[in-house]
Amino acid sequence: MRSLAYHGSSRPIGVRRFAVAIAAGAMLIAAVLLAPRPAAADTPWLSVSEDGYASFTVPVASVEAAVGQVSGVLIEGNFGPSFTWAEFGLTRRGTAFSGVLGPLKPGLYTYQVTGDDTKGLKDPTNGTSVASKPLLSTFFVAGDSVRLLADVPQGQGGKVETLTYRTKGQERSALVWLPPAYSGKGPNAYPVLFLQSATGVSATDWLDLGRAKQILDNLSAQRSMEPMVVVISDGDAAAGDKELQKAVTERYRVHRGAAHQAIAGVAEGGTQALRAALSHPAQFAYAGSFSGLLTDGVGRPDAHAIKLLRLYTGNVTDPAYNATNRLTKALDRARITYEFDGVNPDAGANWNAWQENLIDFVPRLFRRVSDHGPSAGHGRLKGEFNPPAPGTTPTPFVSEDRFVTFETTTDFKDAQRVKVWANLAPNGSWLRVRLSRDGDRWRATVGPLDPWFYYYRLMVDGVSVKDVSNPTKVTSEPTWSTFLVNGERSRLLSDVPAGQGGKVESLTYRSTVANQDRTALVWTPPGYDPNRAEPYPVFYLQHGSGQSYTDWVEMGRAKQILDHRFLDGDLVPMVVVMGNGNVSDFTKELLENIVPAARARYHISSDPSRQALAGLSMGGGQTLTLLKARPGQFAYVAAFSAGFGSGAGVDAQAINNGTKLLRLYVGDQTDFVYPSFMTSLTTLNNLGIRYEFDGVTPGPHGWDVWQKNLIDLAPRLFKR
Secondary structure, three states, X not given: OOOOOOOOOOOOOOOOOOHHHHHOOOOOOOHHHHOOOOOOOOOOOEEEOOOOOEEEEEEHHHHHHHHOOOOOEEEEEOOOHHHOOEEEEOEEEOOEEEEEEOOOOOEEEEEEEEEOOXXXXXXXXXXXXXOOOOOOEEEEEOOHHHHHHOOOOOOOOOEEEEEEEEEOOEEEEEEEEEOOOOOOOOOOOEOEEEEEOOOOOOXXXXXXXXXXXXXXXXXXXXXXXXXXXXXXXXXXXXXXXXXXXXXXXXXXXXXXXXXXXXXXXXXXXXXXXXXXXXXXXXXXXXXXXXXXXXXXXXXXXXXXXXXXXXXXXXXOOOOHHHHHHHHHHHHHHOOOOOEEEEEOOOOOOOHHHHHHHHHHHHHHOOOOOOOOOOOOOOEOOOOOOOOOOXXXXXXXXXXXXXXXXXXXXXXXXXXXXXXXXXXXXXXXXXXXXXXXXXXXXXXXXXXXXXXXXXXXXXXXXXXXXXXXXXXXXXXXXXXXXXEEXXXXXXXXXXXXXXXXXXXXXXXXXXXXXXXXXXXEEEEEOOOOOOOOOOOEOEEEEEOOOOOOOOHHHHOOOHHHHHHHHHHOOOOOOXXXXXXXXXXXXXXXXXXXXXXXXXXXXXXXOOOHHHEEEEEEOHHHHHHHHHHHXXXXXXXXXXXXXXXXXXXXXXXXXXXXXXXXXXXXXXXXXXXXXXXXXXXXXHHHHHHOOOOEEEEEEOOOOOHHHHHHHHHHHHHHOOOO
């Protein structure tokens, strides 16, 4: 297995980071800016910025001392859409594996370090732990939306104790949260909430992953809940366990009547909670189901005995989504009053959703409340979610709500591990999501995905495989496939109506540098007239390392972007030439081979003021190299994710005099050229070169960023 990173292009390969770029004179990036320093044993492997970027630096020596020699390292965590468990590949740089992921939404994140897909280890520099899963660590991204998950000031929170009791001849234990100022003496008893865990889930997970103590402490401090005792049991404990209830009443000053008893749980624990409340309404007057799986058998309990029955579910990635749909119908048929919190659009069946459920549920207990509706932003159930039957549709299948189902053919029925590796992380970083076996195929549904352009490949037992059910292709990356999630955000990346866009043609030219015939792709605008009096301005657009002339069309969506910009009236009619930049001397290749061939075939201008040049990564470096060598050759110049390099011998005045627009772009902290790019701005300032900086484009060294760059740049060309 090789870790995924971007190296001079969006190419997920970790073996030839700068070879082509340096050979082309592209980006002169100092290794010291890119390579993290070796981490000492006590140096944190993880740092989290205030704006939610998680930076991992894992020493090779530490990993190999723990699990043996590895060829790659990844971070497994709840980083995927809807907080799905996913894998983030790190890149080896010197003596450490490193990578930056983000910005992450506010919330609690869980992760472990894994070498070569199977060799898991705990981050020894992170003091957090998950008692039930020793390899896991956590970190918290703060934000207003998760303020109730933060620690309260020391001494102001409640207390958590362990309660030991015997049931069915066995000794068991539960965790008990006591509110601040709890006293075992006095005339007033406390109501009690019994919190159930899912099957196989420890009670401690409610603290380590559910942040139950922080939630209860904060709600109590805000006086948003009634003072109560909360009893947390593990997934093997029976709901309504008489022995547990007896132990609680013997040790704590709690009410015994049903009006003062509540029960809730997650997943199977939610199912148990519902059954207990519906079967024994004289025991629990309040019940909550967080992703519970009960679908029928609700019976006809005394409706007056149940004061609150509230249901919660995540989005369609939550197995409880369909179950909740069926349960609401069963409750309606039985004429049982209940409340539904609505569909959580941003989480599935995981602790991130269940934390929100607990925050919503607890303030409703043992008191009168006026709000009985869903949480803000939660939607209605739209019927059951069922992707097409296996093998009946091309993949991936994209639902109207932007959930994407990936599916393999039957060719991998004997595989051990199958994953989809795609730009699913915030702003386009690559994550791997595991598929589950479904008969003789493998499947997974992820989402909701933001409207945008996505690209992916399958990983079958560590081998990169093309999804042959997807007809799209990427010439420079034969195992990649693509798909578009439609929406206003992705409108400029979508196809325009047939017959309304420009044309893309192949242009063959002789390369004296490569000593071979080569090809460029050329976009001509709608209504292109080779006989018009005025030649068209021309824009030469270059690809990155490991790519070729096809990539701006197949991956960059250049045709769609240019078509839309033209039809929207934002684009000066121009010809766009996308040549092959994989040569030892790009300046010579462009000026002596590509440009003459384009002029011979198309009615384009030779006036520098009507010529533009731009490129991404390696192509951006080639663009800036040509700018320094031949200032004034192109009046409009732009570089995407590329550094200016050395200022030695640069004629700043010639550049300023001959350039109408020099516009620079870079991704955020996840773009590995970010440090050298920012250094370049200082170089340009010191030289006195005029330029425009678009500001940081959210996203990594990849197509999500470069598409946005082209969308911004194209309308600026050949205008004042």
